Amino acid sequence: MLYVVIAFLFLAIVLYFLLGGADFGAGIIELFTSEKNRPHTRKTMYQAIGPIWEANHMWLIIAVVILFVGFPAIYSQMCTWLHIPLLIMLLGIMARGTAFAFRNYDAVKGERTQNIYNHIFVYSSFITPLFLGIIAGSAISRQIDLQATTFLSGYIFSWFNYFSVAVGLFTVALSGYLAAVYLIGEAENEKDILRFIKKARLMTIVAVVFGSLVFVAAGFESIQLARFIFGNPVSIAAVIVASISLILQWILIRRGKKKIIRVTAALQVTMILLAVGYMHYPYFVMVKSGENLSLLSLHAPAKTITDLGWALCIGSLLILPSLFYLYVSFQRKSEHDF
């Protein structure tokens, strides 16, 4: 059952990166859209993510619950040493979720208030994935010092380092990329499609640049990322699949295959996460000195893991079909404006 729980943990993380990421990305796209096109982009985006954004963010809750029930020691250490970035990410989630709801449910669509909501929404859409990435980067950066004695070494440098910040920026770029690809399929007319295609291309380039930056930053922090990734067959395969699908993506976008490109984009991000996840497995958090935090040794007692595994299996039987139906139902665009 332990492996079932671990599988669900990674599934929840991957789905949060993909779905939550695309969701954040929508805000990032809005941030980098010219004033002129913003209202239009906003409308497309609202129709695309309105019904599903709350559900997209549930994956984070699932991941957190699995961590604190199944791997409490790991959760507790992360919460202690990554307190500050977690806090900023949470504030981002809060600002973003409420701003999104408020701007749609403010009965009076006043220009000034809408402007405030929009600003909060786009900036928190940028900050939240940035810190989500920073947290993910910190987990593998070996900068978390369980024996830290000073505030700076314990609570700041654990996440404020070249590598973590580079991973953060890379996450932002990937989120924007996912959203742009997703929005191509939701656009209403040819002009919009072209606009989102341009955005998707731009985001691809940005993602590749930031992705390379991660390797450079890894070099600075003497993390042997390249050697780790290319040191095991699964990660190599994942990187190859990601690269091939990236090339495929360009061709498919040009051919106007709106739905398949979503799959290839999701595949790329999944492969990146797989490559990184697999090379560290079973470690979840790499620490500066001493034993890394392993999913296989720091788990809860057997009874808890068994019950948690069953809860997840039964829960997913309820969640996955209804979630799938939700996505399918709102695929077709409706003319009806709520």
Add this chain to the structure above:
Amino acid sequence: MDDFLAARSQMAISLGFHIIYSCIGMVMPFFMAVSHYKWIKTGDPVYKNITRAWSKGVAIFFATGAVSGTILSFELGLLWPKFMQQAGPIFGMPFSLEGVAFFIEAIALGFFLYGWDKFNKWFHWFTCVVIGISGIVSGILVVAANSWMNNPSGFDYVNGQYSNIDPIKAMFNGSWFSEALHMSLAAFSATGFAVAGVHALMIARRKNVVFHTKAFKIAIVFGAVAAILQPFSGDIAAKNVYKTQPAKLDAMEAYFHTQANAPLVLGGIPDTATKKVKYGIEIPGLLSFLVHDNFGEKVNGLDKIPHKDQPPVSITHFSFDLMVIIGSAMMLLGLMYFWAVWKKRSWLTKKWFLRLFILAVPFGFVAVEAGWTVTEVGRQPWIIYGIMRTSEAVTPMPGIHYTFYLFTAIYFILTIAVIFLLTRQIKMVPVLYDTK
């Protein structure tokens, strides 16, 4: 402010606001389901408009409830990492199930809010019912987790080690039922009265009277029924507290000295130094009766509890009395409503009658906060009753008072924003839903 106090305050602020958002977000879907049902059955468009108007409120509260809940799931670890490390595997079961229930709620909400005229109307109605049921199930599960902190079970604790952990037993600990029942009824009565009061205000102002009268009726029936049942669940809860956490019950009642024919003290100012209650009204034997169903039987007092294990008496006692007073008032108002419906229908449109309900808008939530204070402050100094002290659980990170100030500011701003948005929604009712 020291870090420990700051951490406790931050947790209190976060939960104090979350409890309001989530109560409303959890109960209002039931009102919507009723009104939506009436629309489908009668075809009266007013009911459809009421459902739509409420659904916007629910969308706002669900979003704020969801984000404040997400924050809490992390704050447990951010502020109390040592507690979560030990307790996570034991009391985490309700949280995992809550994650599932909450997920289903979010999916159903997506269907309901964006599904007008898109689906079969009964399917659309059904999604509204699912929102309500999964919401209330979430609430019960979260309260079950809290009840474990009050009445820890499902493990053996020997020499500081936890063994024989059984998360299912921990979830169904001896206090889960009484706490969940009390909290669910509280959510229904608080939300029912608050919503009804807002509609009463609009009726009193003669604005869209048909719309608001129908809405008032649905909300107040839920609120009044829950408020009338609440004292009974309170009795079950109090008996359970005496059995499982005597220190909390003694602090609630400011009951210092063990005695037979134990009196119930109403009001008064407890003095922990002299162990006396000044200016309180004593009703002989009533505490014995409430605890044991027998006026003569002995009730153990705070003198049986070591001083270092005693909760703060004054806060617990005041909060408890406040909760009881408000709860009683709400019960009377509830009875009065049914009396009016049954015998005095003319009252229903009278200004003084409506004013009573307008006055009662905040009542339920004040009582909810007071009750929450009783259960949390009354458990101190423990985070896991009798097992782990709150001070042992706190994060080692310094500077928590800064985040406390930050959170306090944010929650206040958020609440002001929510009230601002709701006011605008209510003001727009004539424009959006005027059926004339």
